[in-house]
Amino acid sequence: DVQLVESGGGVVLPGGSLRLSCAASGFTFADYGLNWVRQVPGKGLQWVAGINSNGAMTGYGDSVKGRFTVSRDNAKHSLYLQMDTLRAEDTALYYCARGGGYVGVAGNYFDFWGQGTLVTVSS
């Protein structure tokens, strides 16, 4: 079965940094694009970043461009999100999601999701 397990969330001060990880199993990791999607508790979904199957292409949402960096290690079956210059509005549950389809940086839909890791930016 496909499994995506996020980790690395926590409480961080405004202006601080955090690195999220997503460990994948149950599928051929190097064949798929991967994404980060976040959700403020009680609110909607927002696409954050995506990376293609070999890591050569990345894309970012406007609100995180220049502050967040997505990367992957295909040998370790892992996806990462380096989050710098964090703001209060980055507080959310961050999901790792596998990309489906052949269009776009990391697919055009999300066919499997992890359970999320919570990031809280607060002083």
Add this chain to the structure above:
Amino acid sequence: QSALTQPASVSGSPGQSITISCIGTNMDVGSYDLVSWCQQHPGKAPKLIIYEVNKRPSGVSNRFSGSKSGNTASLTISGLQAEDEADYYCCSYIAGGTVVFGGGTKLTVL
């Protein structure tokens, strides 16, 4: 990357059919047959139920169907069941290789 427009809430009785709309622009929904829908129960991760406008992943009930006309995509749930009560999100590919979500619709089964 403006969010797609969905109604905040819809409701229906068991056995009825409901439709949730997802309004975009000619930069997203209107230009690509790449709209998907996710279902999210409280405290759970989202689950894909429709992709590429009208395709169902394996294991998803055929009571869920999708369509598109112009800049508006729609999700129809027929034979409404109590377990369908959840939040529903549309998502579309947009020019530039990225995606955008709708604001979400809360479905209440009366």
